[in-house]
Amino acid sequence: MKNVGVIGGGTMGAGIAEVVARAGSTVRVLERAEAVDAARERIAKSLARAVKAGKLAEDESTATLDRITVTTDLESFADCELVVEAMPEIESLKLEYFHKLDDIVSKDAILATNTSSIPVIRLANATRHPERVLGMHFFNPVPVMALVEIVTTLKVDPAVVTKVADFARDGLGKRTIESKDQSGFIVNALLVPYLTNAIRMYESGFASAEDIDEGMVSGCGHPMGPLRLSDTVGLDICLAVAESLYAEFGQAHYAPPVLLRRMVDAGYLGRKTGRGFYDYSK
Known part of the structure; x- marks a missing residue:
């Protein structure tokens, strides 16, 4: 997946953007105008810590940051193959953006949510193509934690699940587990x-x-x-x-x-x- 979008540049969104960009993808991060600089600084500080710890070369850090654009323009997500929503746990807010994204991205694009608790099917039903919507639950801090929970709904296309799981494992170097769409999924339910x-x-x-x-x-x-x-x-x-x-x-x-x-x-x-x-x- 060469073009990936992330909705939200907070702690989780910034971490997701960083790991995806470190894997070589071009990443767009959507943020409010007043939070654009803070989101970019959050990513830059995380990369600097990785360099200081000897986990990332300086030139790789620079290249990673160059692959990330923080923007206020949702329309610029039109060519994204995957969009990961990582906004606060406010269902109405997430529903609003899934509805908007449905009109912007191509019919083949995959929409994922990083929600910790909201049933994914509710977000999927805000779109005309619920078969392409699933949960992609990262853990904090994203660059450090190895796991991604892939959350499936009753409507999701199995091919979409396979594609996202393969990307998380082979592209991002994460371990994956698959959960049904039940509150808390596997990890948070325990x-x-x-x-x-x-x-x-x-x-x-x-x-x-x-x-x-x-x-x-x-x-x-x-x-x-x-x-x-x-x-x-x-x-x-x-x-x-x-x-x-x-x-x-x-x-x-x-x-x-x-x-x-x-x-x-x-x-x-x-x-x-x-x-x-x-x-x-x-």
Whole structure:
């Protein structure tokens, strides 16, 4: 796939754009006018970290950045073979852009969503060709995490699934797993209840954040404790997935903790805002 579009230049969108451009594709990233510079700077900083860590040569970093264009013009996505939507977890916003893209890209183009929780079929049905729409769920940080979840719907063309999975594996060097279109898919359906249980434990005063995390790192061999992991994922994302799981299955253990809601209300979303269960301001 030589021409790829990414809708959204935030943490996930910028990461997706980077890995696709590093694989040699030309990438267009759609952003609001006031966020264009920030999106490009986000990608440039990530590439600079890769160079500093010895994972990427300086000339490769420059070439990667040259293959990325951050734009406000959705019409420029007309020649994209694949468009990956990576906007906030707001269903109405995603629906709006899938409807718009349906009129812009060719009938052979593939539309994918990076949603963590919204049923993919709802987004597919916003288009005239739901058979070309699927989930392509990356993980944060995208340049580091090896996995892509390929989420299939009842309407998707199996050939589209194969093409996207092959691109993720052979083009991007990712590992892939395939999930049905169920809230949380595979990873978040297992992960988020674990995270929210840890938040409830902390909320109750049973143990400190540090001890909860240390227990799972040193006692269970996890690379990161659940509260610090929640901060890394983003507490807004944790809340959105927990709400989706609860709405889908109606079981009490899926309901998001009150503390999680209040922290999101306060704007304490974790690493990306400098504060969550831990202080990242320094």
